[in-house]
Amino acid sequence: MSDAPSTQPIPADASPAPAQTGARIIAVTSGKGGVGKTFVSANLAAALARRGQRVLVLDADLGLANLDVVLNLHPKVTLHDVFTGKARLEEAVIAAPGGFSVVLAGSGMVEYSRLTPEVRSQFFHAVQKLAPYFDVILLDTGAGISEVVLFSISLASEVLIVATPEPTSLTDAYAAIKVLAMQQKRQHVRMIVNQAARPGDGRAITGQLQQVLDRFVMTDSGRPLRLIHMGDIPADPAVREAVMRRQLLQLLNPGCPAALAVAQLANKFQETLLRHAA
Template sequence: MNDALSPNPTTPPAGAAAPASASVPSTTPANARIIAITSGKGGVGKTFVSANLAAALTRRGHRVLVLDADLGLANLDVVLNLHPKVTLHDVFTGKAQLEDAVIKAPGGFSVLLAGSGMVEYSRLTPEVRNEFLNVIHTLAPRFDVVLLDTGAGISDVVLFSVSLAHEVLIVATPEPTSLTDAYAAIKVLATQQKRQHVRMVVNQAARPGDGRAITGQLQQVLDRFVTTDTGRPMRLIHVGDIPADTSVRDAVMRRQLLMLQMPGCPAALAVAQLANKVESTMLTPSPEGPGANRS
């Protein structure tokens, strides 16, 4: 069994191709738990959370794929300092095989990177929809966890990506603009996707407990104005805070994973705690498949 697909993968050089196993029949169900990591507003650290959470889950023994689902403004490659020869754009256009686009990242997890600045992927065409579905259907059986690093906001591409996930993790910061946009995104997920709950992590928290307090305040607004398909209020579940930490900026500027470079700093310890919470609450298989948290 190759390294990319073994239960306890070793870490080949960053950027090396992750060979695929034998082709998976189209009828094979998706085994991975698919988690969409999204945000209402850009610039809140969503991709930082995706990459470092992937590293933390890999360290715990999970086979993890991060799929850059921000098809128009992808930057996962920048965060990981990767220079892929093949991107999702090449796969969509038939210039390359999907297996050639899956590469190893620092931290041992696999990534599928999207090309940046692709205007044709800024809206959800039938072609983009079908290609994206094929990618998920093909790759999901080969991993334990698939993290979808979506774009920000409520565009049709973002909402389609989120609709494929079993669970949604929304990232926000304490700033009013971030929280306002997070509320708007959560409202759309409740009304359009009929989701019953969304999980939330607060990045750049100033003090311990800030995230839980912020989540509680947003829950009060949801209780008043957002009703789910069952008639119950949308549940916003707090899963962790990542404290404001200068080490984060240093790692991002150096294009390094915080979990590898400064694993003992407060933000890295918080990501490790988040991974533990994700493992215990979000990785339990559900018979309903993607979107199962809508019940």
């Protein structure tokens, strides 16, 4: 990867860090679609990059990828090209607005919506190859609990569930968290509530879900899975404007309530990263 063209946003030193200090991998996922998962992934990446982190967002929604739409990017090389041997992985790493890097899946990769052994191997090795060159890799997964989504999440050390206050979103978030506890033996999952109507709504919702988890979902340690509330993103008309204009909220309107909430989320993850590094 050290011979990557200078136009590729691989860190300038182009020398991988030791394995134990490689990228912290965070899966950003949701129980259902339409809750703002990709919006959170992209803007969290920008906020972390602003804090000096080398960040890569890898589009792990192989079937219905739309990170390119959110960022208004038109890549010449996607994961599809890499997986089919038409391009090298280094060529798929491109610069995104906001100071971070992305690897885009390409829209409508229907052939990758099933987790075949080949897809599993290709995706795993892509993440492993990229990890030494970044401080943080955000996996923008698909929604739900398909095999592809669960495999993507299994590669991450941290999971961030994005939900909204709507009952269907919370029901699906609970289902996803339960699967992560049972199948992946997760001890904790982080959660952020998007489109919160009032301050404190997200913490109350997280508390309610925790009560259900306490009753019905136990980890291998015999303790309930711990749901960590990472904050709320308030309902904010500036979000819709940014999405419609295909721009990052962190760049278009960094002082609006939703952008400030994402910045606070980045601060919390920054603290987690520093503890990990120590």
